[in-house]
Amino acid sequence: MENYIVSARKYRPSTFKSVVGQSHITDTLKNAIRSGKLAQAFLFCGPRGVGKTTCARILAKTINCSHLTDDTEACNECDSCRDFNGGASMNIFELDAASNNSVDDIRELIKQVSVPPQVGKYKTYIIDEVHMLSQAAFNAFLKILEEPPAYVKFILATTEKQKIIPTILSRCQVFDFKRIKADDIVSHLKYVAEQEGVKYEDESLHLIARSAEGGLRDALSLFDQLVGFTNGNLVYKLCIENLNILDDDYYFRFVDYFRSGDISNALLLYQDVIDKGFDGQHFITGLSEHLRNLLVSLDPPTHKLLEVSEQSRLRYGEQATNCGIALLLKYLEVSSDYEYRFREATNKRLFVEVCLMRLASLCSQLVQQPTQRAS
DSSP: OOOOOOOOHHTOSSTTOOOSSSSHHHHHHHHHHTTTTOOOOOEESSSSTHHHHHHHHHHHHHHHSSSSOTTOOSSSSHHHHHHTTTTSSSEEEEEEEETOOSHHHHHHHHHHHSOOOOSSSSSEEEEETGGGGHHHHHHHHHHHHSOOOOOEEEEEEOOOGGGSSSHHHHSEEEEOOOOOOOOHHHHHHHHHHHHTOEEEEEEEEEEHHHHHHHHHHHHHHHHHHHHHHHHHHHHHHHHHHTOOOHHHHHHHHHHHHHHHTTHHHHHHHHHHHHHTTHHHHHHHHHHHHHHHHHHHSGGGGGGGOOOOOHHHHHHHHHHHHHHHHHHHHHHHHHHHHHHHGGGGGSSHHHHHHHHHHHHHHHHHHHHHHHHHHOO
16 A cells, blocks of 8 residues: 655645745745855744744755755755755754753754764754753753854744743844735645645635634645545535534524524524534634624725635625624624623523524614614
8 A cells, every 4th residue: 555645744845935825934035045144043933834844944955955046946956955855964953842852952962063064065953842942951052052153054943932032032033934824725725636636615625724724734634634534525515514613604594584683593593503513602703703704894905804715705795785884793792792701601502592682683673773762
């Protein structure tokens, strides 16, 4: 049986150009390489799965390449590039600070630093999760970071920048990685799906992108999971079933019931939600998010804040127009209040049902208010 490689590894970027959603960082690094103005130490910060370690590896590979391309990318043909691609580079070292966080580990690293590279220009040390180093290890590392040999580059990566001591921060060029936009994740997932011969619905890929919350690695892991569950056909209905996510269609139906003042059907629909295994907190949080999406659908400039497919975008816009901003603001005010107070409620089900009844009665209240003021 052929060895299976997960998509996050199989499609891991190997050039600056192929890194998804971090052009502000890759462009800066390429400019530094092109001009020959490389810092001694870099600190890559940001959420998990957004490309920190990947960019560290690409940077380490590129600065040792003998024949850079015109676009300042590694050539993948020189001895250094071939050694790196084959996992046999003698100039690039990776250290996981989560499991090598003692002062003795750092002292061993300092001994290695003192030996110049036998091949290539730089010895590069990538230290992942650097915030996990002990205080003594930080102090020992600071000594070599203050005056490193010219042939050494340090690339530190962390998800918790606030835990890095200021003396380390001041000696590094700090790069803040951002969460990857949903549209960028969807584009990458489409590329992977096409390469793997996976059929998909756009709604499914947008669902994965939203669930990943800006992390491309998480998105690819979910993609692999769903490909297995759906047998290579990413149908939206099957995807929400596997991820245990409440279908957006429910929230559209709830808002329709609110607009028509249909309390009975709103309560019956909530019973259906409960029967599917969703708890009140999950539901009411999703309802608030849906109402927020309706609000940003009202104004074209804020449409980009909707991380949904074009088909869903049109549906949001239609329902938002039917409701109007005044009613939507009232809806969101009520749902947000109930979401905030949910944990304090003793009878959770009754609490959510009262919320639904209040929402379903808001439309008639807004209509009656002008009459009451006139009288």
